Amino acid sequence: MKQTSLCIALGLALALLAPMAAQAKTVKVSMTAKEVETPIDNKGTMYRSWTFDGMVPGPVVHVEEGDIVEFTLYNDKSSKNSHSMDFHAARVDVVKDFEQVKPGEKGSYTFRADYPGIFYYHCGADPMIQHIARGMYGAIIVEPKDKKAMPKADREYVLIQSELYQNPDNQAEMMDNKWTNILFNGGIFKYDPVHDPAATRMLQAKPGERVRIHFINAGANEFASFHAIAGIWDRVYPSGNPKNQLHGLQSYVVGPGDASSFDIISPVEGANALVTHSMRQALTGGIAILQFTNDADPKMGRGENILVR
Numbered sequence: 001m002k003q004t005s006l007c008i009a010l011g012l013a014l015a016l017l018a019p020m021a022a023q024a025k026t027v028k029v030s031m032t033a034k035e036v037e038t039p040i041d042n043k044g045t046m047y048r049s050w051t052f053d054g055m056v057p058g059p060v061v062h063v064e065e066g067d068i069v070e071f072t073l074y075n076d077k078s079s080k081n082s083h084s085m086d087f088h089a090a091r092v093d094v095v096k097d098f099e100q101v102k103p104g105e106k107g108s109y110t111f112r113a114d115y116p117g118i119f120y121y122h123c124g125a126d127p128m129i130q131h132i133a134r135g136m137y138g139a140i141i142v143e144p145k146d147k148k149a150m151p152k153a154d155r156e157y158v159l160i161q162s163e164l165y166q167n168p169d170n171q172a173e174m175m176d177n178k179w180t181n182i183l184f185n186g187g188i189f190k191y192d193p194v195h196d197p198a199a200t201r202m203l204q205a206k207p208g209e210r211v212r213i214h215f216i217n218a219g220a221n222e223f224a225s226f227h228a229i230a231g232i233w234d235r236v237y238p239s240g241n242p243k244n245q246l247h248g249l250q251s252y253v254v255g256p257g258d259a260s261s262f263d264i265i266s267p268v269e270g271a272n273a274l275v276t277h278s279m280r281q282a283l284t285g286g287i288a289i290l291q292f293t294n295d296a297d298p299k300m301g302r303g304e305n306i307l308v309r
């Protein structure tokens with residue numbers, strides 16, 4: 001009798017645990033640090049960038065809350081510098097796991113993505129200010145396990161702000177904050193044909209759709225006051241965590257090294273201009289047009305087009 005009830009209890013416990021164990025999946029992520037030329041404006045002006053996978057920003061990493069992330073950083077043998085990876089979504093050892101990887105070598109570490117949201121990643125190799133200024137940053141989205149924790153977004157965009165320094169080899173220029181332009185996703189007015197007629201790209205959505213902007217401030221130095229001209233943020237989720245919800249905001253400050261998710265819904269067709277409302281920042285490149293149109297391209301803000309290249 002006793003044995004039977006023990007068996008039932010064990011069986012019940014296993015039945016309860018099995019689906020939990022099945023949900024914690026392992027995700028392998030790898031990137032290669034490469035020092036290459038990338039365009040910094042719509043005319044195609046090239047800039048000596050240091051990158052993850054040859055792109056600024058680096059690839060968008062997508063995992064789910066609770067996933068085990070096995071990360072490997074390769075540093076291309078053509079690199080002249082050591083590089084590293086600092087995921088803000090990770091809780092690990094800064095010395096052992098975030099250590100620099102020499103050219104031609106690789107480094108790995110593993111973390112569990114415990115907190116849902118939008119997190120910054122960047123190179124932390126010395127001097128970090130130079131590696132960030134050269135373009136070594138990107139986004140990791142940790143999807144909440146509870147799919148009903150936040151309203152479903154019809155479209156999502158990743159927007160990463162950073163500062164352009166003309167000569168990041170001159171550390172004093174960066175320490176003195178002498179940036180010349182603000183970049184969104186690595187480009188000056190990348191999505192703004194109003195301020196730069198050479199711009200061919202815009203963010204798009206239909207009126208009535210919930211559009212979620214995952215906004216990261218890569219810095220290295222400036223705070224961003226993120227605002228939608230002619231719109232209102234329906235909700236803002238600091239760090240993109242569904243437990244952090246603010247409603248009806250005009251602007252929200254995202255400091256260097258921080259990120260938030262911003263929901264916007266337009267009742268009408270027309271454009272909103274997404275800006276960092278510090279005017280020197282906006283007018284030197286920190287503006288992106290979000291076009292609300294009934295003809296919005298169904299591919300925009302979905303799949304690969306979450307970060308518009």
Ligand SMILES: [Cu+2]
Nearest residue numbers: 083123125131
């Ligand atoms: Cu680096």
